[in-house]
Amino acid sequence: MSLFGMLLNELRARRGVFGVLFFLGLAGLVGANVFLRPHEVEFVYDAYAGFWAVFGLVVGLALVIVMKKIVQPMISRGDDYYERNS
């Protein structure tokens, strides 16, 4: 294993620290959004602080849940579906 690989393995072991930094970063971004707004509103609601945060979270959750829990069970078949039916 290379030195770089070992370093990355060490970082994996400290994922808790990165988790805390990630949440602190998100809070910092929302805090910054309170003071920093677009000069010209491109969408109706992006004048409000936190709009893009909510947009990213809600759309992300919706995409995963709808596709994995509702759509995929309807459209998925066995891994070799086309081979078996060709």
Place this chain on the structure above:
Amino acid sequence: MSATANFFVHPSVGFFALALILPFIGGKGWKWLLIVPSLIAIWSVMTVAPGNYGELNYLGQVLQFGRVDKLSLIFAQVFAVMSLIGMVYAMHVDDKLQHIMACVYVGGAFGCTFAADFLTLFIFWEFMSIGSTFLVWLARNPESTKAGFRYFMYHTIGGLFLLIGLLLRYKAVGNFAFDAVSPAHMMTYDWMILLGFCVNAAVVPLHAWLPDAYPQGTVTGSVFMCAFTTKTAVYVLLRGFHGVEALAIAGTIMCVYGVLYACIENNARRILSYHIVSQVGYMVAGIGIGTAMTMNGAVAHAYAHILYKGLLFMGTGCILYAAGTTKLDKLGGLVHRMPWVMVFYMVAALSISGMPLFNGFISKTMTITGAAEAHRTWLAIGMEIAAVGTFLSVGIKLPYFAFWAKPANDKMELKPIPVNMYVGMAMGAALCIAQGLYPDMLYRYLPFEMEHVYHPWTAWHVLQSLLLLGFSGLAFYLTRDIITPHAKTNLDFDFFYRLIGRGIMALVCKPLAWIDDRWTEAYRAAGLAGLISLARGTVWFDTKGIDTVVDGSAYTVQNVGVLGAKVQTGRLQDYLGLAATLALCVFAAVWYFA
């Protein structure tokens, strides 16, 4: 470099020449020749002055090979750069046929880019189709063989739409000139040509060839394919069909549709293929909206996309080369064993996600901002939804399940990755970062004059991107157990293509089988009995006719011969007796008949 040359070395020439001579070159150094056409192409497009170069009279038509303007030059520039990166990445490959077909394919793309008439465009369009089909087939396994045939069939149908359109257009207007059409006055032939282009641009629902074929291509072939086919289609759409409203809507649908499937796919190269559909959607939407900013956004995004998508396919190609699979349910825990592959992959993943510092940030935001400024709010929101899905699937899901999820994986056997593959990835990564940091590297070549200069590096744009991507990351964190990939086949429009194929087969085969059955029965009932009677008659004729005549003649000759031999005794008294007998017989006959 500035445009100074008043002559033009067409970049296709180098690639086609290499494709022709490569089979005859031996020795060890032939692989260095692979980068020569790319270097010539870079020099050519960086030095040529705009103008029209090169015409050929063929079958009464004038083929125009060299329309050099700002639009063709920027596409040719990124094609040249990507061909160099791709060739470096492929230098370890010993199979010359792969390199030859890559050259045919890239040469075709340059030919399309500089073509000023539909006939020239069509010829090079088909070169691309042939070259890319071989890049799928040359993976040399049953799946790639089947996928290659399907791919070729789709593109043949797309090419036929283009051919029908350009012939109808020729009949109507009397020339093959390839210029912009007026969206308000499009004729049937224009729609046919547009349909042909849309097949190659993977516009939904004509897109399913892409996630079907690209994951089956060779490790290095898919790197070329992800860069040229759809982007050549974007170029011709920009050239001929900007401002067509249908493209604005279709493009936004592509943006969202691609990421929806990428969220549920298991094969890393299939995920990336769906993201080509999605990212090309931004370009198609920008072309359809048709303002200078959205069209420049489309061009800039095509440029950036070629670089980061090539890098993404190079990264997953390394995984395929080393581990033998790109199925995420079989991977995981590889970060410490392929650390540089992970780093280069992440540069591309952050680029496609539009993260500040990377080139997707300076291109994607231009198209979205342009759509918003053109008051196409719903289209812009659709593109933002796609941005969230892109970061979820390519930015986090794919690297998480390939490199990070599961404990450190020391058991999986990995082939060592050749140095040239790392060099190719490093070149792509360096350009992705450089363009992100210095947007003017790209913006200075944009072809359309804008009312105001677009500045991506504003505090608000950076904050907006970080908010969007950061909270998309939070969504992934909350749903990481749900989004876990599973070994499944997700039905797409290719399900319907196959149904149509089977329907056509049924339409053709069933009537033929019915006719064959009826013919067999009729043959058994009447034909066979007739033939038997005919055979019996022939036997009778042979026995009674042929045998009697031929055999009878032979026996007669034989008997006469035997008799002749018997009477020739050699004794004089026998001959006198025989002569007296004959004379007596003659006398009796004369006496009797007289």
